[in-house]
Amino acid sequence: MDQRFSYNISLSGENDINVLMPRTLFRFIIRVFYENTLVPELGRSSTLISSQTFFQEGPDFLQTLLWPLSSSLTPFGTDIIETIVNVIVDEILDIFQIDDVVASSSESQPQEVPLWIVINIADNSMHAATQDLLRTVSASEEAIDTLLKKSTVLQAECCCCICLDEFHLNAECYTLTCQHFFHKKCITRWLHTSQTCPMCRQPLRTPND
Structure with missing residues (x-):
């Protein structure tokens, strides 16, 4: 990644569940800041995906969500997006696991697990x-x-x-x-x-x- 840029990522939520059923839904609420300014394309996105699908396709899913960054007015390219995606996926896979043994009723409403992800990207060459x-x-x-x-x-x-x-x-x-x-x-x-x-x-x- 270009040393001109640095970033930090925080992941938080409001639940205490770590073992999920396959039908459990992750609700991703993502905010991205560049130099402390909200990036409009990703300001308050909220997207659902089943936990099982995320475990299989997490990097591709997050790449799609964050792709608008590469076409916005921000000066960084795809390399920083790939780096951030890998960090987020690794964190989530460390936190959660899916219990394939416990079958969930097809008639029950899938449980939602909200995940707030805040990404702040800084330009080290700029002064504040x-x-x-x-x-x-x-x-x-x-x-x-x-x-x-x-x-x-x-x-x-x-x-x-x-x-x-x-x-x-x-x-x-x-x-x-x-x-x-x-x-x-x-x-x-x-x-x-x-x-x-x-x-x-x-x-x-x-x-x-």
């Missing part, structure tokens, strides 16, 4: 002077209460980027609007001194902004 300013201004208590959402960690071998303590799978965490996750006490302390996400540096916005 405006974000330096935002990092010196604290968020209001009202904004903090509005922005933080209780969630569950679904990403293996990850840690809170503020305190660096490792999260266990299915541990409680708190996400921002960009879906990056932290310990509540860590992110609350951070927001008292900054208005940006400590992971992707996205300026924080409440629904009223």
Whole structure:
């Protein structure tokens, strides 16, 4: 991958299920940011796929979802997309497994497992002077209460980027609007001194902004 670009990926959800039936549906909600700006083509995509199909065709499925990146105004090519796809697929396959023994009723509604994937791609050659300013201004208590959402960690071998303590799978965490996750006490302390996400540096916005 071009060393000009760097990226980070966060994967989170609201369930504590790791063993799935073949008919279980993954609902992918993907947000992609380039230099902290939402990429319109992938701003709020939401797509369903059965867990069994994903285990068989995961890379091709995600390549299709992320392909608009190669035709947008962003300057990176297909190599970074392939790299990101492989990282996401590996993470999901580490977290979940399918139980082929347990048969699900054809009449029952398949269970949905929501997966929020946030990808932030940065251009290392660009400078973000405006974000330096935002990092010196604290968020209001009202904004903090509005922005933080209780969630569950679904990403293996990850840690809170503020305190660096490792999260266990299915541990409680708190996400921002960009879906990056932290310990509540860590992110609350951070927001008292900054208005940006400590992971992707996205300026924080409440629904009223």
